[in-house]
Amino acid sequence: MKNTDREIISLDRAAILADARRELDMPSRRLFGKRLLTLGGLSMLTGCTLTDDASVNTFLTAVSRLNDRVQAWLFDPRQLAPTYTEAQITRPFPFNAFYSESEAPIVDGGDYRLELSGLVKGQRIWRLPELYALPHAEQITRHICVEGWSAVGRWGGTPFGHFLRRVNADLTAKYVGFRCADNYYESIDMATALHPQTLLAFDYDGERLPAKYGYPMKLRMPTKLGYKNPKHIVEIFVTNTYPGGYWVDQGYNWFGGS
Numbered sequence: 001m002k003n004t005d006r007e008i009i010s011l012d013r014a015a016i017l018a019d020a021r022r023e024l025d026m027p028s029r030r031l032f033g034k035r036l037l038t039l040g041g042l043s044m045l046t047g048c049t050l051t052d053d054a055s056v057n058t059f060l061t062a063v064s065r066l067n068d069r070v071q072a073w074l075f076d077p078r079q080l081a082p083t084y085t086e087a088q089i090t091r092p093f094p095f096n097a098f099y100s101e102s103e104a105p106i107v108d109g110g111d112y113r114l115e116l117s118g119l120v121k122g123q124r125i126w127r128l129p130e131l132y133a134l135p136h137a138e139q140i141t142r143h144i145c146v147e148g149w150s151a152v153g154r155w156g157g158t159p160f161g162h163f164l165r166r167v168n169a170d171l172t173a174k175y176v177g178f179r180c181a182d183n184y185y186e187s188i189d190m191a192t193a194l195h196p197q198t199l200l201a202f203d204y205d206g207e208r209l210p211a212k213y214g215y216p217m218k219l220r221m222p223t224k225l226g227y228k229n230p231k232h233i234v235e236i237f238v239t240n241t242y243p244g245g246y247w248v249d250q251g252y253n254w255f256g257g258s
Helices: 003-023 032-045 053-074 128-132 160-166
Strands: 115-118 137-144 150-159 175-180 185-189 199-204 218-220 233-239
Touching: 128 199, 137 199, 150 160, 160 199
Parallel strands: 115 233
Antiparallel strands: 137 150, 150 199, 175 185, 175 233, 199 218
């Protein structure tokens, strides 16, 4: 290998590590332990050869998957996210999606059907009145966006873990995935699905979800970054096959812990 090639590879590694360290300052990487372990993994991964775009992309994917494993290992399914008072609610609560607010889908509640698939024994279609009749819980928690802003909101719905048990889902499966009316799709780990603060949310601030916040149903998880909280859910599936996600498939971290 020529000296100039070695210099280029060294520069590539330095640039990648610099970018990765900046990424570790995002909310999903704030804990010191996460930084320490992830940077240790990055140092080991720099032993690979980075000579072109393909090898750089492979390297970054490996770093992201390592980050997923580290965050999953550190995740405590019993640890609750902070809660807030009504006086601390952000009003108006921000809209955020991969489209403008005027483009939010209008779902007909009368025709709405929630489909269950995958490793679920109780597969059937759920209508809104049945979902609204499920045990109700509320939380005032902080939504943290990967873009750097956050907002406190009040969400009401049914604990997702209760719903998964009710439909006899395989709770030993690795993933729970979601497909949405706005063509968004996402997936989470089973430990997060069963977390006591993970809600199938039907209400916002004491009223039915408006379209901009995900009517008729969104997943609300204060333990995850905002892009992990899908809106306008029309299908839930349980699987052991890695499902990816809308932003994850474009390079975002999959675990997405806040």
